[in-house]
Amino acid sequence: MNRPMAAEPLLDVRDLSVEFDTRAGRLRAVDFVSWTLHRGRTLVILGESGSGKSVSTQAITGILDSPPGHVTGGQALFDGMDLLTLTERARRGVVGSRISLVFQDALSALNPVHTVGRQIAELYRVHRGTSRSDAMKRAAEMLDRVGIPGARGRVHDYPHQFSGGMRQRVMIAMALALGPEVLIADEPTTALDVTVQAQILELLAEIQADTDMGVVLITHDLAVAAEIADDLVVMYAGRVVESGATADVLGDPQHPYTQGLLQSVPSAERRGQDLPAIPGTPPDLMRLPSGCPFRPRCPHAHDRCVTERPALQPAPGELRFGACHLLDQPLSPEGAAR
Amino acid sequence: MTDDVILRAEGLVKHYGGGPALPWRRGRGAAVVRAVDGVGLELRRGQALGIVGESGCGKSTLLRLLCALERPTDGRLLFEGEDVARLRGAALKRWRRRVQVVFQDPYASLNPRLRVGEIIGEAFDVHPDVVPRAGRRARIAELLELVGLDARHADRYPHQFSGGQRQRIGIARGLALGPDVLLCDEPVSALDLSVQAQVVNLLLKLRRELGLALVFVSHDLGVVRHVCDDVTVMYLGKVAEQAPVDALYAVPGHPYTEALLSAEPSLDRIRDPHAPRRTRIVLAGDPPSPSAPPPGCRFHTRCPRAQDLCRDTEPLLTVWGQRAGACHFTDAMLAGSVD
Amino acid sequence: MSDTALATAATAAELEPVGEDSPRGAAVLRELLRKPRFVLSALAILVIALMAAFPRLFTATDPTVCDLKLSKGAPSAAHWFGYDIQGCDYYANVIYGARPSVLVSVSVCVVGFAVACVLGMLAGYFPGFVDSLVSRTADVLFALPGLVAMIVILQAFSSRSVWTIAFVIVLLGWPAGMRLMRSTVLSVRTREYVLASRALGAGAQHILRVHILPNSVAPLLAMTTLTVGAAVGTEAALTFLGIGLQPPTISWGLQIAIAASYRDDVHLFLFPALLLTITVMAFMITGDTVRDALDPKLKR
Amino acid sequence: MLRFALRRLLIMIPIAVIVTFLVYAMVFALPGDPIRALSGQKPLAESVIAAKRAYYHLNDPLFVQYLHFMGNLLKGDLGQTFDGQDIGEQLALRWPVTLQLGLTALAIQLVLGLVSGVYAGWRRDGLVDRALLGATLGVLAVPGLVAMFFAQSFFAVELSWFPVSGATDGWPGSYLLPATVLGVLGFAGLARVTRTSIAEVASADFVRTARAKGLAPNRILWGHVLRNAMLPVITYIGLDLAGILGGAIITEGIYNLNGIGQFMFRSIAMKEGGVVVTLSTVLLLGYMLVNLVVDLLYGLLDPRVRHV
Amino acid sequence: SGAGSGDGAGKDDGHSMAIATAAEVPYLNPSNDNGTTGIQIESALWAPLTRVDAKTGKLVNVVADSVTSKDAKTWTIKIKPGWKFTNGEKLTAKSFVDTWNYTAYAPHAFANNGAFQRVEGYEDLNPAKGKPKATTLSGLKVVDDLTFTVTLKGAFSPYPTTLSYLGVAALSAETLKDPDQFKHKPIGYGAYKLDGGWKAGQPVRLMRNKDYAGKDAPQADHITFRFFSNPETAYNEFLAGNVDYVAVPSSKIDSYKTDAPGKWSQAKAAAGINYLNLPVTLKPYTDTRVRRALSLALDRDSLAKLKPGNFPATSFTAPSVDGHRENTCSDCRLDVARAKKLLREAGGFPGKLRLFFASDNPGEQVYAEALGNMWRQKLGLKIQYVGKPGAEIGPLANAGKLDGIRIMGWGHDYPALEDYLTPMFASYGDVNTGRYRDAKVDRMLGEANAQVDQAQATRDYQAIEDRIAEQMPVLPLSHSRDVYLHAEGVEPLNAPFANVDPVRSTFAD
Numbered sequence A: 001m002n003r004p005m006a007a008e009p010l011l012d013v014r015d016l017s018v019e020f021d022t023r024a025g026r027l028r029a030v031d032f033v034s035w036t037l038h039r040g041r042t043l044v045i046l047g048e049s050g051s052g053k054s055v056s057t058q059a060i061t062g063i064l065d066s067p068p069g070h071v072t073g074g075q076a077l078f079d080g081m082d083l084l085t086l087t088e089r090a091r092r093g094v095v096g097s098r099i100s101l102v103f104q105d106a107l108s109a110l111n112p113v114h115t116v117g118r119q120i121a122e123l124y125r126v127h128r129g130t131s132r133s134d135a136m137k138r139a140a141e142m143l144d145r146v147g148i149p150g151a152r153g154r155v156h157d158y159p160h161q162f163s164g165g166m167r168q169r170v171m172i173a174m175a176l177a178l179g180p181e182v183l184i185a186d187e188p189t190t191a192l193d194v195t196v197q198a199q200i201l202e203l204l205a206e207i208q209a210d211t212d213m214g215v216v217l218i219t220h221d222l223a224v225a226a227e228i229a230d231d232l233v234v235m236y237a238g239r240v241v242e243s244g245a246t247a248d249v250l251g252d253p254q255h256p257y258t259q260g261l262l263q264s265v266p267s268a269e270r271r272g273q274d275l276p277a278i279p280g281t282p283p284d285l286m287r288l289p290s291g292c293p294f295r296p297r298c299p300h301a302h303d304r305c306v307t308e309r310p311a312l313q314p315a316p317g318e319l320r321f322g323a324c325h326l327l328d329q330p331l332s333p334e335g336a337a338r
Numbered sequence B: 001m002t003d004d005v006i007l008r009a010e011g012l013v014k015h016y017g018g019g020p021a022l023p024w025r026r027g028r029g030a031a032v033v034r035a036v037d038g039v040g041l042e043l044r045r046g047q048a049l050g051i052v053g054e055s056g057c058g059k060s061t062l063l064r065l066l067c068a069l070e071r072p073t074d075g076r077l078l079f080e081g082e083d084v085a086r087l088r089g090a091a092l093k094r095w096r097r098r099v100q101v102v103f104q105d106p107y108a109s110l111n112p113r114l115r116v117g118e119i120i121g122e123a124f125d126v127h128p129d130v131v132p133r134a135g136r137r138a139r140i141a142e143l144l145e146l147v148g149l150d151a152r153h154a155d156r157y158p159h160q161f162s163g164g165q166r167q168r169i170g171i172a173r174g175l176a177l178g179p180d181v182l183l184c185d186e187p188v189s190a191l192d193l194s195v196q197a198q199v200v201n202l203l204l205k206l207r208r209e210l211g212l213a214l215v216f217v218s219h220d221l222g223v224v225r226h227v228c229d230d231v232t233v234m235y236l237g238k239v240a241e242q243a244p245v246d247a248l249y250a251v252p253g254h255p256y257t258e259a260l261l262s263a264e265p266s267l268d269r270i271r272d273p274h275a276p277r278r279t280r281i282v283l284a285g286d287p288p289s290p291s292a293p294p295p296g297c298r299f300h301t302r303c304p305r306a307q308d309l310c311r312d313t314e315p316l317l318t319v320w321g322q323r324a325g326a327c328h329f330t331d332a333m334l335a336g337s338v339d
Numbered sequence C: 001m002s003d004t005a006l007a008t009a010a011t012a013a014e015l016e017p018v019g020e021d022s023p024r025g026a027a028v029l030r031e032l033l034r035k036p037r038f039v040l041s042a043l044a045i046l047v048i049a050l051m052a053a054f055p056r057l058f059t060a061t062d063p064t065v066c067d068l069k070l071s072k073g074a075p076s077a078a079h080w081f082g083y084d085i086q087g088c089d090y091y092a093n094v095i096y097g098a099r100p101s102v103l104v105s106v107s108v109c110v111v112g113f114a115v116a117c118v119l120g121m122l123a124g125y126f127p128g129f130v131d132s133l134v135s136r137t138a139d140v141l142f143a144l145p146g147l148v149a150m151i152v153i154l155q156a157f158s159s160r161s162v163w164t165i166a167f168v169i170v171l172l173g174w175p176a177g178m179r180l181m182r183s184t185v186l187s188v189r190t191r192e193y194v195l196a197s198r199a200l201g202a203g204a205q206h207i208l209r210v211h212i213l214p215n216s217v218a219p220l221l222a223m224t225t226l227t228v229g230a231a232v233g234t235e236a237a238l239t240f241l242g243i244g245l246q247p248p249t250i251s252w253g254l255q256i257a258i259a260a261s262y263r264d265d266v267h268l269f270l271f272p273a274l275l276l277t278i279t280v281m282a283f284m285i286t287g288d289t290v291r292d293a294l295d296p297k298l299k300r
Numbered sequence D: 001m002l003r004f005a006l007r008r009l010l011i012m013i014p015i016a017v018i019v020t021f022l023v024y025a026m027v028f029a030l031p032g033d034p035i036r037a038l039s040g041q042k043p044l045a046e047s048v049i050a051a052k053r054a055y056y057h058l059n060d061p062l063f064v065q066y067l068h069f070m071g072n073l074l075k076g077d078l079g080q081t082f083d084g085q086d087i088g089e090q091l092a093l094r095w096p097v098t099l100q101l102g103l104t105a106l107a108i109q110l111v112l113g114l115v116s117g118v119y120a121g122w123r124r125d126g127l128v129d130r131a132l133l134g135a136t137l138g139v140l141a142v143p144g145l146v147a148m149f150f151a152q153s154f155f156a157v158e159l160s161w162f163p164v165s166g167a168t169d170g171w172p173g174s175y176l177l178p179a180t181v182l183g184v185l186g187f188a189g190l191a192r193v194t195r196t197s198i199a200e201v202a203s204a205d206f207v208r209t210a211r212a213k214g215l216a217p218n219r220i221l222w223g224h225v226l227r228n229a230m231l232p233v234i235t236y237i238g239l240d241l242a243g244i245l246g247g248a249i250i251t252e253g254i255y256n257l258n259g260i261g262q263f264m265f266r267s268i269a270m271k272e273g274g275v276v277v278t279l280s281t282v283l284l285l286g287y288m289l290v291n292l293v294v295d296l297l298y299g300l301l302d303p304r305v306r307h308v
Numbered sequence E: 001s002g003a004g005s006g007d008g009a010g011k012d013d014g015h016s017m018a019i020a021t022a023a024e025v026p027y028l029n030p031s032n033d034n035g036t037t038g039i040q041i042e043s044a045l046w047a048p049l050t051r052v053d054a055k056t057g058k059l060v061n062v063v064a065d066s067v068t069s070k071d072a073k074t075w076t077i078k079i080k081p082g083w084k085f086t087n088g089e090k091l092t093a094k095s096f097v098d099t100w101n102y103t104a105y106a107p108h109a110f111a112n113n114g115a116f117q118r119v120e121g122y123e124d125l126n127p128a129k130g131k132p133k134a135t136t137l138s139g140l141k142v143v144d145d146l147t148f149t150v151t152l153k154g155a156f157s158p159y160p161t162t163l164s165y166l167g168v169a170a171l172s173a174e175t176l177k178d179p180d181q182f183k184h185k186p187i188g189y190g191a192y193k194l195d196g197g198w199k200a201g202q203p204v205r206l207m208r209n210k211d212y213a214g215k216d217a218p219q220a221d222h223i224t225f226r227f228f229s230n231p232e233t234a235y236n237e238f239l240a241g242n243v244d245y246v247a248v249p250s251s252k253i254d255s256y257k258t259d260a261p262g263k264w265s266q267a268k269a270a271a272g273i274n275y276l277n278l279p280v281t282l283k284p285y286t287d288t289r290v291r292r293a294l295s296l297a298l299d300r301d302s303l304a305k306l307k308p309g310n311f312p313a314t315s316f317t318a319p320s321v322d323g324h325r326e327n328t329c330s331d332c333r334l335d336v337a338r339a340k341k342l343l344r345e346a347g348g349f350p351g352k353l354r355l356f357f358a359s360d361n362p363g364e365q366v367y368a369e370a371l372g373n374m375w376r377q378k379l380g381l382k383i384q385y386v387g388k389p390g391a392e393i394g395p396l397a398n399a400g401k402l403d404g405i406r407i408m409g410w411g412h413d414y415p416a417l418e419d420y421l422t423p424m425f426a427s428y429g430d431v432n433t434g435r436y437r438d439a440k441v442d443r444m445l446g447e448a449n450a451q452v453d454q455a456q457a458t459r460d461y462q463a464i465e466d467r468i469a470e471q472m473p474v475l476p477l478s479h480s481r482d483v484y485l486h487a488e489g490v491e492p493l494n495a496p497f498a499n500v501d502p503v504r505s506t507f508a509d
C-alpha cells in the first residue's frame, strides 16, 4: 500500500477484447479490458459471475480454446513482449514458468490419470530438467507448503482421491512450483476453509515479499480482497467498470455496481433475513442493453445511460477510473451513502 | 421434536480402501483414508444445518453418504425413521426425489454433451410426474431465472458458462424436483456477492415457504451464519462440535472452532479501508493425514490447549444443553456462556 | 451413426425450442448440412442405397446377358466398365452387385453396432456377474476359429441369404466391439455427472442412454464405420469357402475377390473396388462428421 | 487386484474345457469326410479307409472321440494328422514363424496406427488426418491378396529389397516385407479408433492446464492426452494381438511361411479336430491372458477404473 | 549349368536346380503316396519297373528286365541285377513281393493299396468286413532272387504299363519293419538320394545317388524341391531367379509371356481330360438326347480360354496316351440349333439344372458360371449353382450323392487308354460317380483286357470309346497343356507322351 509504485509495470493489459462463436452468433465476453500489475503487488479482479474474469486471464496466457474463442484486440505487455502476439514456442518459455495460472475448476483442470505429484513434478522436469526423483521430491515439498497433510504419501494419489479444497491447493502448488514472476489465480481459495485460506494467503504474501512476484487474484470474497489487494479491478458484463487502489475503491465506490456488491455482504445483524441483492439478472452477453450494460439494474439510470455507453474515465482519487456517466455528476444521496 | 427429524445419520463411517494399482507400484500401500469416521447428525424439517471444517475433513464425503451415493463403511442413515440402505427400486427413486444434492465441482457434475436445459430437464425425465410434459420448458426457464441465469441459456452447453454460472446450473438442478432436503456442497463459493445474495435469499425463501431442509457445506462463515440454524464443525472425519449458530459464533466450544472463527477474514477493511491489516492466525503445525489420524484427540497436534490427556484419550462428543462438543475442555470453554 | 444423435435427441425432444435455437437434433442436422463433406458423403450413401434398391434406375442393361467371347473386354464408350470374365456388361453387373453388398455390410454395421453397444454398456456398467457373463462369452466366441464356426453355423441354415450371412458375421464379430465399448464405459461410469444423475434417482437404463452412451460411443462408432468394408470382404471370403452367396448372385465382394486372381485386367478389380471405397468413405465421413457435430466443444 | 487376476486366471480353466469341446464338436460337425478327402480324385480303397477311420477313432461317437483326444492331450501326446504329420513337431516348428510374423506386424501396425491416429485426432482435418483418411480408404479398397502380391512382385522381385518368400533369412529379413504389408493392411482400424478417442479427449480442460504449464504440444499430446484416450486404444491393441493368427493365414500362404495360420487352415479343411482344438485352446488362453492384461492396464492407465 | 540359385543349390559342382511345386508333402514313401507332388519327388528317389518312352509312347523297362505273360493273367517279372537301396540293401524280387504284400494289407492303410486290386488274393487282405484272412497276396510268388510272378484275378493285357506307376516300387526291408521311422528318411534306389536331413514342411534337397544302377540318370546333380502353397508365390520366386522351374498359375495366364520372355514353354503332352460328369441315372439325364443337347450348347473354344493352356477336347481320352484319336466325340462341337432340336425332342429340361463346383477354387466358380451362362442363354435352362468346398464335394461324389452336373478332371496313373475307360466308364470305375452302367462296355473292357496282342487290344479299346461316344455319359470339355517357366539353359523333359518332368531336365552346357 505504501510501497513506492514501481516505475515499470510487470504486466500491462490494454484494451483486451475476446469474442466467442456460438450457434446463435458471436458474443463478446471481454470488452476493452485494461489493467496494470506491478512487481510485488496484488491486483484483485472482482466482478460479476460471468463478467469475463476467467476468460480475460485465459486470453492473456494464450490458453483460450480457440476456436470458439478469439482475441479480437488489445495487448498484454510482459517484459517487453506482447503476450497476445507471441509465437506458440515463445509463449511456452513464458507461460508456465514466468507467468503461472491457477484454474478455477480444479477437478477438471487436473489430468485424471496422472498422480498429482507427477503433474507438479512435470514442471520441474520440463522447465528445469530436474531428475525424476528430485522433481518428485520437490513436488512433495510444494504440496506440503500448501498444507496438504501427509504430502509425501499423497504425491502418488490421483486427483479424484482428493477433496475439493485439496485439489485447489494442488493447482496452487503447481502454479507456485517454478517461482513465477506473475501468478494469476482464478478463485484459488473458494473451496478452502478459512484457516487453510489464511495459510495460503500467508504463503502468497511470503513469496511475494521474497521474490517480488506480482499476483492477479480473482475472487468474490470481498474480505479477502480487502485484506490482500493493493489494487482492485471491478468487472461487469465483460468490461472494467471501476479500478483503482483497494482503499479508494472499497472506501468510496464510484460505480453503482460496486456499491451494490458491497451492500450484499452478509452480516451478523441481518441473519436469516433476505440479503440486499442488486435487483434484476445479469445481462446476456448476446443481447446487451443499449448504452450502459448495467442500466437495467441501476438505481441511478437516466436518459444518457440508454443512449451512450460510458467509457472508462479517470475518477477522483489517485489513478482511479470508473465507467459511469454519473462520475462527472453528483450521485444521488442513497447511492453515495456508502 | 423427534418426529420432526427428517434425516438422521448414526455413526457414519467411510473409509477409502487403499491398495495400489499393482503390487509393485510405489506409494501408500494399503493405507486407508478415513474420510468420515463416525459422524452422527440430525436434520429437522425446515432446518438449515451448516457444516464447516477444514478442507479435506470429509464434508463432501459425508454429503455423498447422506444422499446414499456411496455406501457407508459403517453406520446407518435414517430418513423419516426408515433405513435408507434398505430402499430399493421405486422406493429409492421416490426417496431420491425428496433428497437432492448440489455438487461441489460444478463442471465435473454436468454432462458436457447435454445442453443446460436438458441437464435440468433430466430430473423431469426421471420423475415424469413432477411436471407435466407441456410445462417442462417453462419450468426449466423458471428454474434458470430463479438462480439468476437467462432462460435462453437453456440451449447452451456447460462449457460455455463461467464457473459461477455452472454452479448455479447445479443449484437449479438440485431444486428442480422440489426436494424436502437439499444437500449443498459449497453452493455459493464461486458466486459474486450479489448473485450469492440472490441464491441465499432463494434458499431462505424455499425454507420458509416450503419447509425445505438444508445441509449447507461452506467455508464462508458469514454465509453459514446467515443461512443456518445450527452448525456442525468437523475435523478430520469427526464431529468436533455441534451448536446453534449464534451460540457457536458467540462462544466456540472447541479449540478448532475457535481457531476457525479467528481466522475468518475480517470485513473491517471494507468498512474502513484504512484500518491496519490484521495479522492472520495460522494454526500451528501441519494438518494430520486422514490415513494416519493421531491417537487421542485428533486435534491435539495443533491445539493450543493440548495437554497430556489429549494425547492418549480421545474425547467423546458430549452434549451440553443445545450443543455438543468433542473436547476435554468444552466445559471449560463454555463455562462463560452456558448458564 | 445417428444412434447417438437419436439417443440424446430423445431427451431433447421434450424441450421445445428456446429462443431462436431449435431442438438439438434439428440443430445438429442443420449444422451438418452446412458441411460440404457431410452433404457429399450423405449423398453418396443415398445414391448407393438407391443403387441397391432400384438398380434399374442406373442401367438398362441386363447383367445376365453374357458372351464368353467378350470375356474381360476393356472399357469402351458403350460399355463403360468393360466386360467381366463371363463377357457380361460389367457396369450392369457392378450396379446389380450393390444390393447384396450393401445389405450385408449395412446390416452387419447397424446390428453389430447395436449389439456391441448394448452388451458393452452392460458389461462396463455392471461389473461383477453381468460383466463376467458377457466378457467370458465374448472370450469363447472370439477364440472359436472363425472359419470353422462360420462353416458349421452356415451349414445349419437350409438356405443361405444375405441375412444369414450378416447374422453369422455379427454373431462372431460382436466381441470386439463389445470390448471397445466396455473399455470406455468403464471410465465414463465413474464421472461425477453420472453420480449426479444417480442422485436424481435415475435408473440404470436412463443413465446408460443419456450419459454413458453419448460419452463413450465414439471409438465404437469409428470402428463400426470401418466394418462396412470388412463385411463385404468377409462376405466374399465366405463365398469362396462355399458357404456364402452362390452365383448367380453378384456382389462387389465376389467381383473383387475374383478379379484379385485376374490381376492383369485392372478394370475388373477397379470398378467394384471403387464403388466399395466410395461406400466405405461415405460411411466413415458421415460417422466422423456426426461425431464432430455431436461434440459440443468442437464448433467450427 | 491380485485376487482379481487370480480369479480371472482360474476361470480360464473351465472356459478352456468348454471351448475345447465346443471346437471339437464344431470340427466334428464340419461337412466332408477327411479320409476320403485325403485321396483327392483317386479314391482310396474302401479297406484302407476303414483302417484309417479305425486308427483315428473316427467311427466313435463325438464324445468318445473327444475323450480320446483329451486323454492323449493330457498325456502330452498330440498325435498325428490324417496325412501322417506329427502334430507336436509341426507346432514346435511353426509357432516361432507365426509369432515372429505376427509380432513384427503388430509392432509396425502399432507404430503406424498410433502415430497417425494420435496426430489425426489431435489436429482434425490436418494433413495427417487427411492422409490417414486416404490411406484407410486405400487399405480398405485393395484386397489383402492383391496388396501382398503387389508388394511381393514390386519390392522383392523388381527391386530385390527383400526375399520373395520363405523364412530362410530368419528374422528380420524374411519377415520384414510380409509383416509390413500385414501391418499396413491392419493399421487403419487402430488409427481410426485412436483418432476418435484422442479427439474425444483433446478438448478436455486439463489439456488447457497442460498448455498453461508451458508444455510443448507433443508432450501434451503423448503425455497427457494419449493416456486419457488409451482405454479404447489398448482394448483395440489387445483385440489385434489376439487376432494375429487370422491375418496370418493369407500372408503365410503368399510369403510361403510355414506358420500356424497355414496349418490351421489346412487342418480345418481336413477336419483335423485335434489340431484345431489345440490351436484354438492356445489361442483362447492367449486371448484371455491378453484381455486380462488389458483389463489390468485399464486400472493402471485410468485410476478411476479399478477392479478389486 | 542351371540358374541354380535356389535353396541349397549353392554348390558349384555340376548342375543344380530348384523346382517349385505345389502342396507340401508330409513324408516320402511311394507306397503310401498318391499325390502328384509326392510322386514327382519320389520318382527321383526311386525308379519304376517300367516306363513309357516319352518320345515314342512305347513301354520300356527300367528296373524290370522283362515282364512277360502267356495268358495276360500270370505275369513273370524279372528285374535287372545290380540295383541297390541307398542303405546298401540289394533290390531283389523279395523286396517287391514284401512291399506289395505290405501295401496291400488293409490295416497298414497305405494309400496305394488299390494298386493291387487285380492281384489274386487281394480280397483276403482287404475284406469288406472284419479282419483280413491273410497277410500276403496269394498271387505273388518269389521265383528266385531276381524273378517273381504275379497272378491276376483275370486277364489284363495292359498290366506291364501299370508297372510304370511308382506306387508299385519297392521299399527296403529296413523300412518295412517300421515305415514310420523312415517317413522323412526315404531309402530308395533312384537316381537321387536325400542331401542332408529333411523335415516336413521344409524344402527337400536331393543329390545324385552314385550307386544308381539305371541308365537313364537325369543330368542334374542337385535338385531342390521347394513347396509353395500359393502358386503365384512360386511364380514370383521364379521371376526373382530363385527357382528354375515353375508351372504358370492360372492368374498369370495373360502375362507370363511378357513376364518371362524366352523362358516359357508349353507342355507337348496333354495328359488328362476335363469333362462334365452327368448323373446319368437321374431324370432328365437318363435321356441321351438331353446329354447331347447339353454338349452341343457348349462353346468349348471360349471355355478353354478360361483355363491356361487348355484346348477343346474332341474325344474321351488324353492325347498323350498311345492309341488316342481325335474327334471321336461327334457332339463335342457348338451347334445350338441341333441342341435345341434334341432337347425339344426329349421334352425339354424340367426344373433346374444343378451345377456343382468346388467353391474354394475361384477358377472353378468362374468356369461353372460360364457353363451355366451358355446353357441358360442358349437353351433357356434354369441353372442352380451349388458351390461346396472341394473337400466336401469329392466324398459326396464318391458316395454317389450328387444330383447334378459336376466339373471333373482325370489324369491317368499309367499311360493307357484303359486307364481312362475303366475308371470313368466301367460300372465299377473309380471315378464313375455319375453311376454310368453299360453291360456292353463292361464286357468289352473285359475282352480288351484279356487281349494279349497289344495292337488288337488298342483297337478293342478304341471300339469301347466309340460306344461311349454314342451314349455321352460325360461331356468332354478340354485337355490341358501345362505352361511352365524354366530358367535359361534348363530344359525340362517335355515330350508328347509324358508329363513335363523338371527332374529329368537337360542343361544347356
Ligand SMILES: Nc1ncnc2c1ncn2[C@@H]1O[C@H](COP(=O)(O)OP(=O)(O)OP(=O)(O)O)[C@@H](O)[C@H]1O
Binding pocket: A020, A021, A022, A027, A029, A047, A048, A049, A050, A051, A052, A053, A054, A055, A056, A068, A069, A104, A285, B159, B160, B161, B162, B163, B164, B165, B190, B192
Ligand atoms: N466457450 C464459450 N462459448 C461461449 N461463451 C462462453 C464460453 N466460455 C465462456 N463464455 C461466456 O463468457 C463469459 C465470461 O466467462 P468467464 O468464465 O470469464 O466469467 P467469470 O468472470 O470468470 O465468471 P465466474 O466468476 O462465474 O467464474 C460468460 O458469460 C460465459 O458464459
Ligand SMILES: Nc1ncnc2c1ncn2[C@@H]1O[C@H](COP(=O)(O)OP(=O)(O)OP(=O)(O)O)[C@@H](O)[C@H]1O
Binding pocket: A160, A161, A162, A163, A164, A165, A166, A191, A192, A193, B016, B033, B034, B035, B036, B053, B054, B055, B056, B057, B058, B059, B060, B061, B062, B104, B290
Ligand atoms: N475416492 C477417494 N479415494 C481416496 N480418498 C478419498 C476419495 N475421496 C475423498 N478422499 C479423501 O477423503 C478425505 C475427505 O475428502 P472430502 O472430499 O470429503 O473432503 P471435504 O471435507 O469435502 O474437503 P473440501 O472442503 O476440501 O472439499 C480427503 O482426505 C480425500 O483425499
Ligand SMILES: [Mg+2]
Binding pocket: A053, A054, A055, A104, A186, B162, B163, B164
Ligand atoms: Mg471464472
Ligand SMILES: [Mg+2]
Binding pocket: A163, A164, A165, B059, B060, B061, B104, B185
Ligand atoms: Mg469437499
